Amino acid sequence: MSTLVLAEHHDGALVGATAHVVAAAQQIVKESGGDIDVLVAGEGVSAIAEAAAKLDGVARVRVADHAAYAHLLAEPTAALIAELSDDYSHVLACASTTGKNVLPRVAAIKDVAQISEIIAVESADTFKRPIYAGNAIATVQSEDALKVITVRATGFDAVSEDGSASIEAVDFVADNSQSTFIKEELAQSDRPELGAAKVVISGGRGMGNGDNFKLLEGIADKLGAAIGASRAAVDAGFVPNDMQVGQTGKIVAPELYIAVGISGAIQHLAGMKDSKVIVAINKDEEAPIFQVADYGLVADLFEALPELEQKL
Amino acid sequence: MKVLVAVKRVIDYNVKIRVKPDHSDVDLTNVKMAMNPFCEIAVEEAVRLKERGVASEIVAVTIGPKAAQEQLRTALALGADRAIHVQTDERVESLGAAKALAKLVEEEQPGLVILGKQAIDTDNNQTGQMLAALSGLPQGTFASEVVVDGEKVQVTREIDGGLQTVELTLPAVITTDLRLNEPRYAKLPDIMKAKKKPMDVKTPDELGIDVASKVKRLKVEPPAERQGGVKVDSVDELIDKLKNEAKVL
Ligand SMILES: Cc1cc2nc3c(=O)[nH]c(=O)nc-3n(C[C@H](O)[C@H](O)[C@H](O)COP(=O)(O)OP(=O)(O)OC[C@H]3O[C@@H](n4cnc5c(N)ncnc54)[C@H](O)[C@@H]3O)c2cc1C
Numbered sequence: 001m002s003t004l005v006l007a008e009h010h011d012g013a014l015v016g017a018t019a020h021v022v023a024a025a026q027q028i029v030k031e032s033g034g035d036i037d038v039l040v041a042g043e044g045v046s047a048i049a050e051a052a053a054k055l056d057g058v059a060r061v062r063v064a065d066h067a068a069y070a071h072l073l074a075e076p077t078a079a080l081i082a083e084l085s086d087d088y089s090h091v092l093a094c095a096s097t098t099g100k101n102v103l104p105r106v107a108a109i110k111d112v113a114q115i116s117e118i119i120a121v122e123s124a125d126t127f128k129r130p131i132y133a134g135n136a137i138a139t140v141q142s143e144d145a146l147k148v149i150t151v152r153a154t155g156f157d158a159v160s161e162d163g164s165a166s167i168e169a170v171d172f173v174a175d176n177s178q179s180t181f182i183k184e185e186l187a188q189s190d191r192p193e194l195g196a197a198k199v200v201i202s203g204g205r206g207m208g209n210g211d212n213f214k215l216l217e218g219i220a221d222k223l224g225a226a227i228g229a230s231r232a233a234v235d236a237g238f239v240p241n242d243m244q245v246g247q248t249g250k251i252v253a254p255e256l257y258i259a260v261g262i263s264g265a266i267q268h269l270a271g272m273k274d275s276k277v278i279v280a281i282n283k284d285e286e287a288p289i290f291q292v293a294d295y296g297l298v299a300d301l302f303e304a305l306p307e308l309e310q311k312l
Numbered sequence: 313m314k315v316l317v318a319v320k321r322v323i324d325y326n327v328k329i330r331v332k333p334d335h336s337d338v339d340l341t342n343v344k345m346a347m348n349p350f351c352e353i354a355v356e357e358a359v360r361l362k363e364r365g366v367a368s369e370i371v372a373v374t375i376g377p378k379a380a381q382e383q384l385r386t387a388l389a390l391g392a393d394r395a396i397h398v399q400t401d402e403r404v405e406s407l408g409a410a411k412a413l414a415k416l417v418e419e420e421q422p423g424l425v426i427l428g429k430q431a432i433d434t435d436n437n438q439t440g441q442m443l444a445a446l447s448g449l450p451q452g453t454f455a456s457e458v459v460v461d462g463e464k465v466q467v468t469r470e471i472d473g474g475l476q477t478v479e480l481t482l483p484a485v486i487t488t489d490l491r492l493n494e495p496r497y498a499k500l501p502d503i504m505k506a507k508k509k510p511m512d513v514k515t516p517d518e519l520g521i522d523v524a525s526k527v528k529r530l531k532v533e534p535p536a537e538r539q540g541g542v543k544v545d546s547v548d549e550l551i552d553k554l555k556n557e558a559k560v561l
């Protein structure tokens with residue numbers, strides 16, 4: 001049977017993480033057979049469907065273009081996926097706030113378990129996933145006929161974009177009288193998306209206040225980096241919630257991660273310790289972040305950051 | 313309005329777990345256990361709703377072993393009025409927990425059910441969404457603000473790009489994110505009083521449900537260890553290493 005991937009999109013564009021989920025789907029169909037279909041649900045999503053049709057390995061893009069699916073609210077979107085799911089052995093989505101919101105609801109409608117944030121496909125029914133803030137990796141096997149799975153994008157390399165899948169409309173319209181979209185306040189930024197950036201520079205409580213995050217911006221500009229934060233920095237109101245990296249925030253694995261004024265709590269490490277190279281700048285030489293950092297600089301960030309910006 | 317709050321007993325968030333040598337599971341012997349931090353936020357939110365006169369009664373629920381009654385007592389000390397313990401020694405995953413909670417929702421008919429967004433042991437982030445599906449209710453997950461207004465509730469949700477606000481009809485299921493509130497600590501007199509508050513014990517059998525999971529844990533391994541690297545003495549040395557050794561600049 002085939003595998004269905006829920007496309008993630010934002011502001012009229014396909015989100016890059018979807019190409020990583022399709023990569024996981026490719027590994028699954030190698031074992032289970034069948035095709036890969038991508039579901040694009042939303043309102044006014046034809047450009048997104050066309051982008052999804054280019055993802056390598058996708059046979060068919062199914063498009064549910066209707067006001068009912070605007071903003072991908074959980075109730076109608078889960079009903080839609082559950083409606084389509086009889087054609088599939090696997091349903092996949094990114095472990096994004098959308099995927100995490102919708103897929104458990106799909107699983108419960110179908111009375112099956114959901115497997116969260118897989119980082120490896122062992123076989124069609126066996127997967128690896130981190131538990132306990134990434135301090136253990138569990139290999140789990142599902143006996144359910146339908147496997148409903150969220151995929152951690154950093155675990156899979158994106159597929160290329162030279163495919164040409166067919167595009168078909170889905171007519172099913174879920175009715176939903178229970179939830180209504182009111183508003184969204186989305187951070188506007190010209191910087192790369194945290195999950196996709198090759199370089200991430202994050203600030204913690206040590207930054208002192210939100211204004212001081214400007215010290216990171218100059219460096220981020222020079223390195224083409226995304227800016228992240230620890231929970232403490234978000235809780236203190238220095239920066240918005242969508243910048244939080246960690247167990248309960250975003251998971252990143254860039255080529256280079258620079259942690260500034262971050263102590264290195266396990267919950268933070270859970271979100272960044274798969275980065276290729278880690279740099280820590282902290283004035284406390286005992287800070288646990290140095291235990292995972294490839295390069296540690298014991299220094300006051302207010303001196304080190306301006307110097308770094310100038311010398312880069 | 314009655315509020316149902318789900319609390320889970322998990323490893324204390326400060327503990328760094330170790331994997332058992334035989335790779336069957338993590339080693340929880342003598343490990344400090346506590347209420348899941350997101351559940352503390354859920355209890356706090358329920359208590360604030362009661363303090364504001366929105367909630368009339370708070371019922372705390374857990375599904376788990378006998379020892380989990382400790383976390384129910386904590387919830388009672390924090391302000392829950394009574395507790396229900398669904399007792400089982402099975403490893404309960406999110407679907408099993410959601411099935412038990414759905415039965416209790418049917419029995420108790422709460423106006424709101426508040427859960428944590430994620431248990432920090434399994435890191436599943438599923439139960440609230442599953443409960444909402446099983447009970448046919450709308451869901452407001454990853455909440456950073458909850459405003460009850462008559463027959464509706466507005467929930468501000470922490471999403472990847474920022475914040476989203478949705479309006480749900482009541483009854484509804486809400487899962488808490490970190491910024492929803494800052495939980496209080498239980499005071500000693502309240503801890504004493506909590507011992508006298510009612511606690512109902514039921515079994516999954518009595519509820520007519522099966523909490524066993526169809527997902528088997530084949531093995532549990534430690535993650536690839538990351539070796540700490542070197543300390544550099546200056547910004548110059550750092551830039552040099554990043555350019556010439558790590559080759560990431
Ligand atoms: C349920 C739960 C979930 C959580 N999820 C997350 C999560 O997803 N992400 C996350 O990050 N945290 C998370 N946390 C919080 C985590 O436990 C830590 O509290 C948090 O990561 C600490 O942030 P911090 O390192 O910025 O602050 P602190 O621990 O206070 O560290 C600040 C650091 O800055 C350094 N510093 C101060 N001034 C300077 C200076 N002038 N120059 C250089 N260095 C300086 C200090 O030496 C210190 O090491 C979670 C906690 C819980 C309970």
Ligand SMILES: Nc1ncnc2c1ncn2[C@@H]1O[C@H](COP(=O)(O)O)[C@@H](O)[C@H]1O
Pocket residue numbers: 318319320321348350351354373374375376404405406409426427428429430431432434435436437438439440
């Ligand atoms: N065994 C359980 N008993 C009570 N509540 C639970 C249980 N498992 C999960 N929950 C609730 O669901 C939330 C999310 O857990 P999970 O979806 O399993 O990560 C927790 O914060 C609890 O509120």
